[in-house]
Amino acid sequence: MTPIRSRPLYLLLPLALAVLSSSCGGSNGSSDPKCAAASTYELVETIFETRGCTNGACHGQPAQSAGGGLDLRPGNAYSNLINIGAASAGLPLVFPGDEELSVLFLKLAAKTDDVELASLGVSGSPMPSSGDALGGEELALLRAWIRGGAPQSGIVSGAVGLLGCEAADEEVLPNKIPPLPAPPEGKGVQMYAGAWSLASESEGEVCFTTYYDFSDRIPASQKIPCPESYGGPERECFTYTDVLIAQDPQSHHAVVEAYVPPTEKPEQWDPTNEVWKNWVCVGGEQDGAPCDPLNFGECGERSACATRPETSIACVGYPNGPPELATLDGFFGQAAARKNIAFSQEPTYRENFVDGVYGVLPVKGFTVWNSHSFNLTSYATTVEQYMNFTFAEQSERLYQREELIIFDAIFAMGEIAPFESVEVCATFTVPRGARLITLSSHTHQHGRDFRIWYPPNQACDAGPDCLPPGDREADYRSFVYDDPLNQRFGEDRVLAFDGPDPDDRTFRYCAVFDNGAVDPTTVRRHSERPDAETCAFADAAGGFIAPCGCAPEERVCLGGPEQGSVCGGSDSACSGGGVCDACPLAGGITTEEEMFAVIGSYFVIPPNP
Numbered sequence: 001m002t003p004i005r006s007r008p009l010y011l012l013l014p015l016a017l018a019v020l021s022s023s024c025g026g027s028n029g030s031s032d033p034k035c036a037a038a039s040t041y042e043l044v045e046t047i048f049e050t051r052g053c054t055n056g057a058c059h060g061q062p063a064q065s066a067g068g069g070l071d072l073r074p075g076n077a078y079s080n081l082i083n084i085g086a087a088s089a090g091l092p093l094v095f096p097g098d099e100e101l102s103v104l105f106l107k108l109a110a111k112t113d114d115v116e117l118a119s120l121g122v123s124g125s126p127m128p129s130s131g132d133a134l135g136g137e138e139l140a141l142l143r144a145w146i147r148g149g150a151p152q153s154g155i156v157s158g159a160v161g162l163l164g165c166e167a168a169d170e171e172v173l174p175n176k177i178p179p180l181p182a183p184p185e186g187k188g189v190q191m192y193a194g195a196w197s198l199a200s201e202s203e204g205e206v207c208f209t210t211y212y213d214f215s216d217r218i219p220a221s222q223k224i225p226c227p228e229s230y231g232g233p234e235r236e237c238f239t240y241t242d243v244l245i246a247q248d249p250q251s252h253h254a255v256v257e258a259y260v261p262p263t264e265k266p267e268q269w270d271p272t273n274e275v276w277k278n279w280v281c282v283g284g285e286q287d288g289a290p291c292d293p294l295n296f297g298e299c300g301e302r303s304a305c306a307t308r309p310e311t312s313i314a315c316v317g318y319p320n321g322p323p324e325l326a327t328l329d330g331f332f333g334q335a336a337a338r339k340n341i342a343f344s345q346e347p348t349y350r351e352n353f354v355d356g357v358y359g360v361l362p363v364k365g366f367t368v369w370n371s372h373s374f375n376l377t378s379y380a381t382t383v384e385q386y387m388n389f390t391f392a393e394q395s396e397r398l399y400q401r402e403e404l405i406i407f408d409a410i411f412a413m414g415e416i417a418p419f420e421s422v423e424v425c426a427t428f429t430v431p432r433g434a435r436l437i438t439l440s441s442h443t444h445q446h447g448r449d450f451r452i453w454y455p456p457n458q459a460c461d462a463g464p465d466c467l468p469p470g471d472r473e474a475d476y477r478s479f480v481y482d483d484p485l486n487q488r489f490g491e492d493r494v495l496a497f498d499g500p501d502p503d504d505r506t507f508r509y510c511a512v513f514d515n516g517a518v519d520p521t522t523v524r525r526h527s528e529r530p531d532a533e534t535c536a537f538a539d540a541a542g543g544f545i546a547p548c549g550c551a552p553e554e555r556v557c558l559g560g561p562e563q564g565s566v567c568g569g570s571d572s573a574c575s576g577g578g579v580c581d582a583c584p585l586a587g588g589i590t591t592e593e594e595m596f597a598v599i600g601s602y603f604v605i606p607p608n609p
Helices: 042-051 077-081 103-113 136-147 330-331 535-538
Strands: 188-197 200-215 223-225 236-247 251-259 281-282 304-307 338-344 348-352 357-362 364-376 381-393 404-406 422-427 432-443 448-451 477-480 496-498 506-515 557-558 579-582 598-602
Touching: 042 077, 042 136, 042 404, 077 357, 103 330, 188 200, 188 281, 200 535, 236 251, 236 338, 251 535, 338 348, 338 404, 357 364, 357 506, 364 381, 404 432, 432 448, 432 477
Parallel strands: none
Antiparallel strands: 188 381, 200 304, 200 364, 223 236, 236 348, 236 357, 236 381, 251 338, 251 364, 281 304, 404 598, 422 506, 432 496, 432 598, 448 477, 448 506, 557 579
16 A cells, blocks of 8 residues: 655745636746845745736735735735635645645645645645746745744744855744644634743753643533543543644654543642642743643733743653653653653644544643754744644544554664764564554654665564565655654555564664764764753763763764874864864764654554454
8 A cells, every 4th residue: 555645845835826726927037036135034025026926917916806815915925824724725825834734835836846736635726827837946945934934024044045045143033933723613622832941052852731621612522431541431531533733843843742640649630739840831921930720821822831841851750740750661652641642743743533533632631741942043932832633523433543652772773983874673563453544753863764664574673683674665764854754644545454463563664873974074073062951861861871972082083084083082183174073873862862763653443353
């Protein structure tokens, strides 16, 4: 079976022209943008203008007379694009943070890349419908603008250098998205994490919890008795068929989970119980002020009442909640009290379940937010996350969605010397009756060429005897660590694994970890160790994970005739312009170290006896 694959991420654009049926295109002047523009968005407007999109015959008129009802004139275009629904698909024209959920992007990119729009679930014709397709750098600029949050002002870092336009570091602003619109009343609910602080030129990973109560917002027809794993039938749950996360684009990952107290500790369902500590406003004008988790809205706009965010890797050791929330099992996705909702590696993540599959959450309870982000700009910022759920109708509640979190071999790459690389493989087996819904991978910046082979495969532990299959090509292949391929399997393309033989349900996965073997300038460097509070966590881990940077006795020369020679932390040992800066690479928690994991989701149809 051929899975539905995520579209290539180079296909870009705020596709403003996108939704129309009228003919737009052609150039009314030079295609070179005016680099004196004060913002990335002004460059986007320049593309619309030079491509003829704002002429009177196209989108250069008021909406009632413009092509497709879309007015793209300067001063009007922005409000007509951002989170505005498109008639040609169940998506907005521009979804800040994700060009693949933006109809304008899909239509403009379809012409550049010669893709059938129908295969993307979008009706109509590629755009521009006449004239030439947008060029590669124009698309790249539009893509960078959308993925940077589609701001109306400021310069997006990913756009610097495109179309020949440069910017000084102090001109680049942190990526932020506008608030995600909530689902219509009676159709779904929204959770909001608040806005945790991230200093300039830093990297951080935090954990915190919020409390919610949707009792008066969920129709009675949408409520069910909770499964045992979500509190038992004496509690009420709601079901959903779609989850959408939108977060500020500086996020590296967001792991969102539900906390479910142990059966023997029902008192911990109460957010005022003594195990819950330090409830404060996160974000907004009252940031850091104490708050009452039962007084919803107390913290004001762009803020949420949450247990105080603390630096924590996978919430291990988190001090402001019950102990079973903070166990080491959480690092491996196996904490019994934490139920996965979503694992997002991009600014947006959407999981739209196949017919009959549903997710479940308590009607009132706790959300655990584990957020890892980095801010490469000169300005302090905040990180905000929104999560929308669409209710499941009774007819859609046949099979419960299960998480696929494979962290068994997360640090199997071991220690890799500077200027060398290793290939690592491992396997995992799904339960009998499993149907795959999504499949993706997770590494950090030295991970290359992540491959997965569908069954059949023999199980093997990560090590020298676990190798890539030699008899066939990989079924999954991803090359970009911060934009991994996310395979989604459609209604008639769900991978089914019903056989009793474990080999017929076993996947093999492999990745290459390159510590400067191909390009020496990409070697892990001590001088580029992150300014991250999580480095203290690594230092306290007793060798379980790699520290930030490396000790002087581990450093070798980078550049010059002594490249690769031990230099003891002294540049004087590296002649010919070399520096004593290259470090070994090993498994760790910042993006300078490595991880090796598979993530996804599935459901199970019990096999016949």
